[in-house]
Amino acid sequence: MALLSVDQLVTRFHTRDGVITAVDNVSFAVEPGQVLGIVGESGSGKSVACYSILGLIPSPPGRVEQGTALFGGQDLLKMTPQQLRRVRGQEIGLIFQDPMTSLNPHMTIGRQLTEPLRVHAHLSNTEAKQRAIAALEEVGIAHATQRFNSFPHEFSGGMRQRVMIAMALINRPKLLIADEPTTALDVTVQAQILQLIKNLQRDHNLSVIFISHDLGVVSEMADHVVVMQKGQVVEEGQPDAVFFRPQHPYTQQLVAALPNTAKPSVADFNAQDPVFLQVNHLCKEYKIRSGGFFKRLLTRVPAVADITFGLRRGEILGLVGESGSGKSTLGRTIVRLVEPDSGQIMLAGRDISAMSGEELRLTRRDFQIIFQDPYASLNPRLTVFDCLAEPLRVHKLVEKNQVLQRVNELMDEVGLDRRMIRKYPHEFSGGQRQRIAIARALAMRPKLIIADEPVSALDVTIQAQILKLLLHLTHKYQMAMLFISHDLAVVRYLSDRVVVMQNGKIVEEGETEALFASPQHPYTKTLLSAIPHLRRVD
Amino acid sequence: MNDLANMHYEKGRSLWQDAFSRLKNNRLALLSFAVLLLMVLLALLTPWIAPYSYEEQNLNLGASPPSMAHWLGTDVFGRDQLTRILYGSRISLMVGFIATSVALCIGVLWGTIAGYVGGRLDAFMMRFVDILYALPFTIFIILLTVVFGRSLLLLFLAIGAVEWLTMARIVRGQVLSLKHQEFIEAAVAMGFSRWRIMLRHLAPNVIGPIIIYTTLTIPSVILLESFLSFLGLGIQPPQSSWGSLISYGVETMEEYPWLLIFPALSLSLTLFALNFLGDGLRDALDPRVSKD
Numbered sequence: 001m002a003l004l005s006v007d008q009l010v011t012r013f014h015t016r017d018g019v020i021t022a023v024d025n026v027s028f029a030v031e032p033g034q035v036l037g038i039v040g041e042s043g044s045g046k047s048v049a050c051y052s053i054l055g056l057i058p059s060p061p062g063r064v065e066q067g068t069a070l071f072g073g074q075d076l077l078k079m080t081p082q083q084l085r086r087v088r089g090q091e092i093g094l095i096f097q098d099p100m101t102s103l104n105p106h107m108t109i110g111r112q113l114t115e116p117l118r119v120h121a122h123l124s125n126t127e128a129k130q131r132a133i134a135a136l137e138e139v140g141i142a143h144a145t146q147r148f149n150s151f152p153h154e155f156s157g158g159m160r161q162r163v164m165i166a167m168a169l170i171n172r173p174k175l176l177i178a179d180e181p182t183t184a185l186d187v188t189v190q191a192q193i194l195q196l197i198k199n200l201q202r203d204h205n206l207s208v209i210f211i212s213h214d215l216g217v218v219s220e221m222a223d224h225v226v227v228m229q230k231g232q233v234v235e236e237g238q239p240d241a242v243f244f245r246p247q248h249p250y251t252q253q254l255v256a257a258l259p260n261t262a263k264p265s266v267a268d269f270n271a272q273d274p275v276f277l278q279v280n281h282l283c284k285e286y287k288i289r290s291g292g293f294f295k296r297l298l299t300r301v302p303a304v305a306d307i308t309f310g311l312r313r314g315e316i317l318g319l320v321g322e323s324g325s326g327k328s329t330l331g332r333t334i335v336r337l338v339e340p341d342s343g344q345i346m347l348a349g350r351d352i353s354a355m356s357g358e359e360l361r362l363t364r365r366d367f368q369i370i371f372q373d374p375y376a377s378l379n380p381r382l383t384v385f386d387c388l389a390e391p392l393r394v395h396k397l398v399e400k401n402q403v404l405q406r407v408n409e410l411m412d413e414v415g416l417d418r419r420m421i422r423k424y425p426h427e428f429s430g431g432q433r434q435r436i437a438i439a440r441a442l443a444m445r446p447k448l449i450i451a452d453e454p455v456s457a458l459d460v461t462i463q464a465q466i467l468k469l470l471l472h473l474t475h476k477y478q479m480a481m482l483f484i485s486h487d488l489a490v491v492r493y494l495s496d497r498v499v500v501m502q503n504g505k506i507v508e509e510g511e512t513e514a515l516f517a518s519p520q521h522p523y524t525k526t527l528l529s530a531i532p533h534l535r536r537v538d
Numbered sequence: 539m540n541d542l543a544n545m546h547y548e549k550g551r552s553l554w555q556d557a558f559s560r561l562k563n564n565r566l567a568l569l570s571f572a573v574l575l576l577m578v579l580l581a582l583l584t585p586w587i588a589p590y591s592y593e594e595q596n597l598n599l600g601a602s603p604p605s606m607a608h609w610l611g612t613d614v615f616g617r618d619q620l621t622r623i624l625y626g627s628r629i630s631l632m633v634g635f636i637a638t639s640v641a642l643c644i645g646v647l648w649g650t651i652a653g654y655v656g657g658r659l660d661a662f663m664m665r666f667v668d669i670l671y672a673l674p675f676t677i678f679i680i681l682l683t684v685v686f687g688r689s690l691l692l693l694f695l696a697i698g699a700v701e702w703l704t705m706a707r708i709v710r711g712q713v714l715s716l717k718h719q720e721f722i723e724a725a726v727a728m729g730f731s732r733w734r735i736m737l738r739h740l741a742p743n744v745i746g747p748i749i750i751y752t753t754l755t756i757p758s759v760i761l762l763e764s765f766l767s768f769l770g771l772g773i774q775p776p777q778s779s780w781g782s783l784i785s786y787g788v789e790t791m792e793e794y795p796w797l798l799i800f801p802a803l804s805l806s807l808t809l810f811a812l813n814f815l816g817d818g819l820r821d822a823l824d825p826r827v828s829k830d
Contacts, residue, residue, distance in 0.1 A: 332723075335727050336727075337723055337726060337727055360729075361729045361730075361731065362729060363729070364727060364728060364729030365728070365729055367727075368727060368728070369723075369724070369727050371720040371723070371724065372720075373720060376719050376720040376721060377720035377721050377723075377724050378721055378724075379721045379725070379739050379742075379743070380721075380743065381742040381743060390728075390730070390738075391728045391729075391730075394728070394729065394730055394731075394734070395729065437724075440724070440728075444728070
């Protein structure tokens with residue numbers, strides 16, 4: 001018998017702009033000791049479905065309108081809030097995406113861990129403390145007794161997620177719901193956390209609902225997979241069947257969108273060309289200062305340490321590294337959003353690093369940057385037309401009467417409807433906004449584009465489209481592109497060459513396929529082995 | 539080019555239009571807006587619609603309760619109360635709007651520069667604000683009136699010069715949080731000038747909080763003027779403001795209650811309207827309550 005069986009669940013949100021059916025007639029079951037993977041893009045209703053069962057959706061506007069959720073013979077949807085709270089505390093554990101916001105920053109992790117024990121299991125303080133320390137040791141936190149009195153900010157992201165897991169499992173629940181538990185983590189840390197969840201699941205014969213947008217992660221974890229789109233279950237089955245013989249068009253589309261392959265077209269640059277962008281011995285240190293008026297220097301953090309590399313016209317250089325490796329700082333330093341401490345940036349024979357004032361301002365049209373978050377990188381008060389026309393006007397790139405014409409061309413170029421130019425950014429989806437940001441960068445016909453994680457905030461199907469667009473435009477205009485990403489699969493798909501950064505330094509550099517085939521540096525090897533793949537279990 | 543000219547654009551809804559449509563659904567805020575509009579209109583038209591002159595005394599009449607000839611009664615000198623309240627509204631509303639504008643100009647400029655430039659300049663400018671905060675306001679105004687003598691203009695400036703402090707802090711905070719937003723960085727990366735970034739990219743994005751704070755400043759300024767007039771530092775007879783009328787009304791509250799009730803009522807009504815409108819604007823401009 002299934003541990004949890006959800007039948008014909010319907011959840012609607014009654015908003016000012018109408019009724020949104022977030023979960024539409026969804027049924028699934030979790031067997032004891034099994035892992036159920038729920039896959040879907042943002043807005044597919046995968047999280048809402050699970051939160052509905054636990055009575056955790058904001059209400060109003062949300063309302064569970066239909067269905068049953070039998071958990072050990074009892075319908076969770078018919079329980080009183082008090083009963084549900086007991087179930088959540090003792091029988092179903094929850095972990096969320098962001099371990100920083102789901103831990104209380106003002107309480108030691110010890111107090112947060114023992115709280116459920118004292119509230120739900122009525123243990124004494126010493127018993128609770130012993131249980132908590134044992135739980136911390138189980139999730140792999142060294143010196144658990146000492147760390148018991150630490151605050152959440154004293155842990156790294158991966159360690160915080162371990163604490164979250166310990167907290168979720170401390171009352172020995174039968175079911176663990178993990179909502180994108182590794183999305184905010186670096187790939188090597190992600191691999192460790194996935195392994196940990198797998199081990200715990202096996203040791204305690206735990207059932208797990210694993211929610212993720214990442215097919216690779218789900219295929220590694222799940223025994224059974226449910227694919228959701230627009231609130232409905234479109235396909236389910238064994239991971240092998242779902243991912244390698246997908247039946248539903250949406251699943252096929254999801255699988256096809258995975259950037260699992262090598263670069264589709266041959267490099268379109270001439271290796272004999274002179275180097276177009278040359279970065280020499282670039283350094284940038286962050287000085288951590290005390291607060292107050294005098295700002296004493298506390299410590300220095302080298303974010304970019306003696307970086308040297310070159311880039312040709314039409315070439316895409318992938319820059320890979322985990323968070324804190326300095327890859328974003330490097331990108332920002334090259335476009336002079338961050339002042340370099342020393343070193344040289346030569347673009348088409350001109351030294352950008354030596355420029356300042358008006359000369360720098362006017363030269364900026366040659367090098368543009370595309371940011372990660374298309375929700376933050378567009379001015380919410382400007383229409384698309386104003387946003388695209390402004391750089392044209394400021395740099396006097398076209399005649400006044402040609403501005404509209406040029407804006408329309410840009411819209412065509414990035415695949416947006418010309419009729420949308422009077423709209424504001426908030427009326428577009430994430431993918432469309434990223435297209436606007438690309439059009440804006442393109443408006444000045446730059447020679448160099450720095451793309452700082454441009455697809456990391458997007459769903460896989462959208463991500464694939466944006467990558468194709470970037471590839472097409474780089475080749476069409478023979479721009480040089482520095483593509484910064486933490487996602488190795490994406491970098492492999494797009495780049496001609498790859499540079500791997502760790503702690504502000506380049507540790508390895510090479511042609512993409514050669515580097516992926518035989519990584520030399522141990523760090524590169526760790527990175528590559530940590531990527532979750534769609535794997536056939538034959 | 540022809541097809542371009544004839545093309546139908548899908549017209550976007552700006553955040554302002556969104557906010558306005560939300561405001562339209564807020565009955566209380568709309569009603570408040572109508573009340574304010576009426577108040578301003580009455581104040582503007584006072585010289586033509588006022589039934590009597592504000593300084594014309596009729597000692598025979600004395601303080602008389604509301605009647606057909608004097609709707610809101612007369613004060614101890616037999617001056618028509620309705621007329622005096624109408625003339626008082628001119629002063630009170632003018633103080634409200636002018637002093638708030640003074641506060642707005644200084645505060646926004648000060649806050650934007652401190653926030654955008656940052657560093658030592660920011661620290662210096664904000665410490666200056668802190669020092670002014672620490673000065674007791676009443677003493678400051680008394681000093682000013684002692685040095686420069688009593689004048690309406692001085693009153694406006696003095697109140698404005700005190701009220702800008704909070705405005706500067708609010709604007710600085712907003713600018714600080716916006717400064718590191720990627721769209722500002724994108725503007726820098728595109729080679730836009732500092733002024734263009736401040737005026738076209740920063741300012742429109744801080745304007746929401748500024749408008750809201752403004753609607754909250756106007757009532758506090760009107761109250762300040764009332765308070766100063768109440769202390770005898772503001773408007774002097776025969777001129778009247780709501781504050782001075784209330785202060786006279788308080789003295790004679792027991793014998794002639796209408797002298798207190800009516801000016802107090804008009805002041806409260808205006809303050810309520812401004813506060814409700816401010817609340818409505820705050821809700822309407824808050825992106826968190828927007829549709830997504």
